[in-house]
Amino acid sequence: MKELLELLEKNYTQSPEQMSIMLNMPAEKITALIEKFEKEQIIVKYQTIIDWEKAGVDNVTAVIEVKITPQREVGFDAIAERIYRYPEVRSVYLMSGSYDLSVTVEGTNLREVADFVSTKLSTIDGVVSTTTNFMLKKYKYAGVIINDQQEEHRLVVSP
Amino acid sequence: MTWADRISPTVKSIPPSGIRRFFDIAAEMKGVISLGVGEPDFVTPWHIRESCIYGLNRGQTSYTSNAGLLELREEIAKSLYNDYQVTYAPRTEILVTVGVSEGLDLAMRALLSPGDEVLIPEPCYVSYKSCVILAGGVAVTVPTKIENQFRITAAELENFVTPRTKVLLIGYPNNPTGAVMSQQDLSEIAKFATKHDLIVISDEIYSKLTYDGIHTCFSSLPDMMSRTIVLNGFSKAYAMTGWRIGYAAANPDFIAAMTKIHQYTMLSAPIMAQVAAIEALKRGEKNMKQMTAEYNQRRRLILNGFRQMGLDCFEPKGAFYLFPSIKSTDLTSLEFAEQLLHAEKVALVPGDAFGESGEGFVRCSYATSTANIKEALLRIGRFVSSVKKK
Numbered sequence: 297m298k299e300l301l302e303l304l305e306k307n308y309t310q311s312p313e314q315m316s317i318m319l320n321m322p323a324e325k326i327t328a329l330i331e332k333f334e335k336e337q338i339i340v341k342y343q344t345i346i347d348w349e350k351a352g353v354d355n356v357t358a359v360i361e362v363k364i365t366p367q368r369e370v371g372f373d374a375i376a377e378r379i380y381r382y383p384e385v386r387s388v389y390l391m392s393g394s395y396d397l398s399v400t401v402e403g404t405n406l407r408e409v410a411d412f413v414s415t416k417l418s419t420i421d422g423v424v425s426t427t428t429n430f431m432l433k434k435y436k437y438a439g440v441i442i443n444d445q446q447e448e449h450r451l452v453v454s455p
Numbered sequence: 456m457t458w459a460d461r462i463s464p465t466v467k468s469i470p471p472s473g474i475r476r477f478f479d480i481a482a483e484m485k486g487v488i489s490l491g492v493g494e495p496d497f498v499t500p501w502h503i504r505e506s507c508i509y510g511l512n513r514g515q516t517s518y519t520s521n522a523g524l525l526e527l528r529e530e531i532a533k534s535l536y537n538d539y540q541v542t543y544a545p546r547t548e549i550l551v552t553v554g555v556s557e558g559l560d561l562a563m564r565a566l567l568s569p570g571d572e573v574l575i576p577e578p579c580y581v582s583y584k585s586c587v588i589l590a591g592g593v594a595v596t597v598p599t600k601i602e603n604q605f606r607i608t609a610a611e612l613e614n615f616v617t618p619r620t621k622v623l624l625i626g627y628p629n630n631p632t633g634a635v636m637s638q639q640d641l642s643e644i645a646k647f648a649t650k651h652d653l654i655v656i657s658d659e660i661y662s663k664l665t666y667d668g669i670h671t672c673f674s675s676l677p678d679m680m681s682r683t684i685v686l687n688g689f690s691k692a693y694a695m696t697g698w699r700i701g702y703a704a705a706n707p708d709f710i711a712a713m714t715k716i717h718q719y720t721m722l723s724a725p726i727m728a729q730v731a732a733i734e735a736l737k738r739g740e741k742n743m744k745q746m747t748a749e750y751n752q753r754r755r756l757i758l759n760g761f762r763q764m765g766l767d768c769f770e771p772k773g774a775f776y777l778f779p780s781i782k783s784t785d786l787t788s789l790e791f792a793e794q795l796l797h798a799e800k801v802a803l804v805p806g807d808a809f810g811e812s813g814e815g816f817v818r819c820s821y822a823t824s825t826a827n828i829k830e831a832l833l834r835i836g837r838f839v840s841s842v843k844k845k
Contacts, residue, residue, distance in 0.1 A: 299748070310825075317759045318752035318825075446498065453478040453491035453802055455581045455630075 300329060301338070308342050345440050357386070357402050357431040358409045360417065361395040363424040372396060375422045384412055395427070406430070469585045473808030477792060481802040488831045490819040491802040493630065495694040495775070499731070500742040503693060506734035507727050515726050521718040522710075523551025523702070524729045530736040531702050538662075539672035541680065547707040550714050551700070551724045551732075555660045556582060557717070558686040558703040562656050563590035563622075565712040571621040576607035577810035578778075580630050580658070584810070587624075595620070598812035601780060604769050605634035609647035616651055623648055625673070626658035628665055631809045631818035632778040633771020638671040645676045654709075655683045660701070661774040663692035663743060666751045668772070674704070681706045684713075691774075692743050693735040700728040750775050753821040753828055760832035761819075764839045777819045778806065784842045788814055794842070799834035 299319055303310070312330070316323035333339040348355060364375045372390055379399055380388040387400040399417070403409040409428075418426050434442050474491075481487055498504075522528065528545035535541050543549050552558040559582065567573070569591040575583050577596040587594040595615050599605045607625065625644070627636045636644070648655050657673035674683040688701025703713060717723075735743075757777050761768045767780040781791045788805035795801050803820075806813030821828060 303752070314756065314829075317755050320755055450492050450494060450496070451478065452481045452487060452489045453474055453804060454493045455472060455474050455808075 297329065300326065301333070304330070304333075304339065345438060347442055349434075355402055355404055356406050356409050357400060357434075358413070359429045359431060360399040360401060360413060361427040361429070362397040362399055362417070363426075364396045365422045365424055366396075367422060375420060378420055379417065382412070382416065384408075465588065465591075469588055472581050474581060474804055477802075477804065477808070480793070481796060484796070484800060487796070487800045487802050488823075488827050488834070489802040490821070490823065490828075490831055491804045492820050492822055493776075493804075494696040494822065495691060495746065496822045496824065497694040497746050499694050499698070500735075500739060502738060502742075503695070503731050503734050507731040510727060510730035515730055517726060519551075519723045519726050519729060521714055521723055522546075522549070523724055524726070524733070527551055527729050527733050527736075528702075530733055531704070534736050535672070535685075535704060539670075539675045541672055541675045541685075541704075543704045544707075548704060548710055550703045550710050550717060551729060552686075552688075552703055552717065553701070553721055553724050554690060554699045555658055555686045555688045555701040556699075557721060557724075558684075558688075558701055558713075559583070559586050559624075559656070559658065560590070561713040561716050562684050562686070562703065562705075562709070563587055563592060564716050565709065566590075566622055566654060567592035570619055572617060572619045573622040573624055574612055574615055574620060574653075575624050576612075578605070578629075578631055578806060578813035578816070579624075579810055580626055581808060583624055583626070592622075593619070596810055596812070598810075599632075599634070600812075601767070601769055601778075601816075605629060605632040605778070606636055606640055607644065608640075609643045612644070612647055620651060620653060622654045622656060624656045624658070626660075628661035628670070628771075628773020630661065630774050631776050631804065631806065631813065631816075633774045633776045634769075635665055635667070635773040636671070637668060638676070641671050641673060642676055645673075645679050648682060649678060653682070655679065656686065657683055658686045660686070660688055661691050662687060664747055664750060664775060665773045666747075666754060670773075684709055689732050689735055692747075693739050694746065695728075695731065695735065698725075698728040698731060700724055700732050750821065753823075753825055756825060757819060757821045757828050757832065760828070760836070764832075764836045765843075766839065775820055775822045777821060778813075778816050779819065780816050782815045784839060786842065788817055791842075792817055795835065795838050798841075799838045801831050801834050801838075 303315055312323045312326045316326050366372050367374055376388055379385055384401050384403060385399055386402050389398045391398050401409055401412055413426055413428055528549045531549050532543045532545045535543055563586050567590045572593045572595050573587045575594055575596050576599050584594040597611055597615050599607050655673055662670040674680045674685050684703055684705040686703050689695040758770055761779045771777055788807045792803055792805040804818040806816030
């Protein structure tokens with residue numbers, strides 16, 4: 297089961313037939329397992345990783361350190377939810393350390409992100425402070441090196 | 456008298472590697488998918504590379520003792536014990552070599568007198584025979600068969616024993632066939648070795664790439680410890696081919712003799728590679744297992760592909776090679792490989808490069824991406840059906 301999930305995480309576009317051969321598992325079982333994973337939200341979503349810079353689409357990403365006051369009964373969750381519901385928010389993590397939430401926000405330009413932080417994020421009840429860090433370059437994302445041009449160094453034929 | 460005339464007759468008697476000729480053709484072509492590569496497609500895991508860089512920063516650029524860094528020998532002894540429950544003394548029973556290639560050469564030169572015979576099951580790695588001949592020995596090849604999954608049996612070996620037989624050289628998991636020998640299979644060979652009082656050299660470079668069952672280290676068999684030279688290294692398991700680092704483990708007398716040759720001809724294995732090898736043994740297991748799992752998936756994919764083409768193919772349980780029979784195409788191995796290369800631009804290695812008994816087979820390495828394997832299968836399938844129609 298772990299092997300199948302790892303294979304899917306690396307590349308979900310392979311056919312169940314091919315995965316069935318690679319994992320030595322009947323194709324019907326793979327299809328059933330995938331359905332089950334989807335239903336149980338073990339597979340949350342299928343996504344691609346796109347190098348937007350190479351595609352010529354400009355955007356700006358900020359990683360914002362957010363300090364919040366936890367609330368009775370719901371702790372950090374309620375405020376986190378108010379933040380992550382915004383579509384411009386790409387990720388939200390609860391952190392240990394000097395701040396509470398790490399929020400990634402994407403916009404088409406600096407002004408858009410700044411507007412979001414000042415008008416939306418920092419005005420939420422319970423948000424004590426924000427520190428906005430703009431991302432300068434993306435080297436690696438979700439375990440994938442973005443500009444990974446490893447040449448083939450091996451000889452074409454070797455013993 | 457020309458310069459060529461002055462070359463030693465022994466060297467002249469050895470044919471150049473059959474792979475070389477083929478390489479020259481393939482290297483010139485563009486758009487070739489190669490299943491001909493006998494090394495991992497992974498780059499050495501970063502933590503291993505980084506440890507070497509750190510070593511260089513600290514100025515680790517000197518010779519080491521002839522036998523290799525003691526810390527490395529200790530790690531090797533530990534891993535041999537953990538993996539196979541064999542106990543070797545790091546100070547007297549382990550020698551760090553420049554790959555298994557050097558270990559093999561040292562073992563042959565340390566053991567053979569002119570005319571001594573070495574039994575070598577075939578098909579086998581390209582340098583076995585030549586190493587024996589260069590050391591003054593006589594290579595006696597023993598063919599293995601697809602019907603027996605390219606395993607060697609004591610009965611087959613018996614036919615080739617003479618009073619001059621001194622050494623048995625085996626390499627399992629096998630390059631080029633991908634064959635493995637179970638503990639039971641090897642026990643038969645052990646009995647045979649005892650019966651004829653042979654020294655066994657066991658090249659176990661692909662030991663970590665065993666996909667079905669577990670690898671048995673030859674010296675772990677009862678009474679085999681003292682008569683066996685185990686050769687192993689880091690090239691395949693840790694994707695470290697270019698580092699040229701391996702080791703030999705054997706009784707103190709053999710190791711002392713091999714070290715004597717090594718100290719005069721090599722001095723020591725490069726310290727950079729030794730430092731990296733320590734890191735590989737200490738912290739390389741997770742990456743190694745990931746690579747092995749991926750090879751296993753590709754192994755099933757390529758095996759399935761060849762079987763669907765209708766080629767006779769036994770399931771390889773080790774290394775990263777598939778060795779399908781191409782006899783049904785009525786082509787020789789070389790014809791098959793050359794025509795395939797020109798027609799479909801897929802490079803693989805004709806089986807006879809690994810000895811006469813490899814004729815009728817080709818070696819396909821699956822140390823390449825699944826995308827490459829899929830495309831190669833498509834092309835080979837097209838080629839096979841066009842040949843069979845004729």
